[in-house]
Structure formats: structure tokens, C-alpha cells
Amino acid sequence: MTPVFDFSHFPVLETERLRLRRMTHDDAQALIDLYGDPEVMRYLILDPPCDNIPAAIHMIDWMNGHFEQQNAMRWGITLKGQGDSVVGTCGFHFWSREHRRTDIGYDLQTAYWGRGYITEATHALVRWCFDHLDLHRVQADCTSGNTGSERVLEKVGFTMEGIWRENTFEHGQFVDLKQYGLLRREYLAESTE
Numbered sequence: 001m002t003p004v005f006d007f008s009h010f011p012v013l014e015t016e017r018l019r020l021r022r023m024t025h026d027d028a029q030a031l032i033d034l035y036g037d038p039e040v041m042r043y044l045i046l047d048p049p050c051d052n053i054p055a056a057i058h059m060i061d062w063m064n065g066h067f068e069q070q071n072a073m074r075w076g077i078t079l080k081g082q083g084d085s086v087v088g089t090c091g092f093h094f095w096s097r098e099h100r101r102t103d104i105g106y107d108l109q110t111a112y113w114g115r116g117y118i119t120e121a122t123h124a125l126v127r128w129c130f131d132h133l134d135l136h137r138v139q140a141d142c143t144s145g146n147t148g149s150e151r152v153l154e155k156v157g158f159t160m161e162g163i164w165r166e167n168t169f170e171h172g173q174f175v176d177l178k179q180y181g182l183l184r185r186e187y188l189a190e191s192t193e
């Protein structure tokens, strides 16, 4: 077993096309651009909304606060060779040391959808989580019908395990949530194929 991550530094994750880094207050406008887009928000709930600079700064502090508390991390996604602007985010949350599992999540500005960026980021995120958090399982849920997110999870090797019927009150209606899971042994089998 590798030692569990000690949170002494915020790691940068690199993939072929992406650089995932800690967010700072300089990323506030990027988050407003991201979460101010109704297409991005279609299957997400943010309360309070992230629609002005103080709210965005509060959100960045809240995300980084979870790092300080050592129970979650959210990276800003930047595109290599295209400056340092954040175009999306991803991370893990609800990490349970006792049950050795965590949830993950992600989002991306619509201008960059459909280019495989979140699949690439999620591969790196899942790898980092299994390598550093001593996990047995990584899980995610998404609103039934969020086809892009469902495809990302399937492409990264997750199994759709069930549906929480009318689990969440989202934009004025109760919606079904699909639960996805990836076990360590499945991840290892896939990564050695």
C-alpha cells in the first residue's frame, strides 16, 4: 500500500492536453463564466449561485477550505499551450477514510465540450485518487439523462449500479439519479490491459 496523501502540497496533475491545478481568486471570473451558463447548469444545482465576483471568491475559498480540512479537493482544469485560464473543474468529495471510497465530479465550459477533455481529466483524477487515498472504490452520480456525464463515466470504466428514483429536486422537479461505481480491482484490471 502506498502512503495516504498527506496534504502538504496541492498537487498539479498533468495529462497529454491538460494541466489541473489549484484555483486562486484570479479564477473567479472563469467560474462565473462556467456556472453562469445555463447549459452547464442544466443538471447541476448551486446554492447560492456563482454569479458575481464575491460569490465566486467565496466558492474558491470553500473549495480550497476542503483541501485544508483534508477531506476533498477540486482542481481547476487548464488547457496546455493555451495560457493558464480555468475552463472547467474536477475533483473528489465525500471521501470516507473508514469505507475507503470517494465521490468525484467535474464540469467544463460549453465551448470545450465533446473534445474528450473531461474523459482525459477523469482518467487522471481517478488514477490520482486510487494512487493516493488508499481507496477501495470511486463513485459518482449524475442526473439520468445527462448523457455527456454518463458517457464519461462509462468510458473511464465505471459501472452503472442503479437508479435513485426521484432522488433530487432539481430545477423545479424531482429527477432520477444514476449511481456509478469503479472498484479498485476493476481499475487495476483495466489499467494493466
Ligand SMILES: CC(C)(COP(=O)(O)OP(=O)(O)OC[C@H]1O[C@@H](n2cnc3c(N)ncnc32)[C@H](O)[C@@H]1OP(=O)(O)O)[C@@H](O)C(=O)NCCC(=O)NCCS
Binding pocket: 039, 040, 041, 043, 044, 105, 106, 107, 108, 109, 112, 113, 114, 115, 116, 117, 118, 119, 120, 141, 142, 143, 146, 147, 148, 149, 151, 152, 155
Ligand atoms: C458532462 C461534461 C463534463 C462532459 O465533458 P466533455 O469534455 O464534453 O466530455 P468528453 O468530450 O470527454 O465526452 C465523453 C463522451 O460523452 C459524449 N458527450 C459529451 N457531451 C455530450 C452530450 N451533451 N450529449 C451526448 N453525448 C455527449 C462524447 O461524445 C463522448 O462520447 P464518445 O467518445 O462515445 O463520442 C460536460 O458536458 C459538462 O460540463 N456538462 C455540464 C456539467 C455537468 O453536467 N457535470 C457533470 C455532473 S454529474
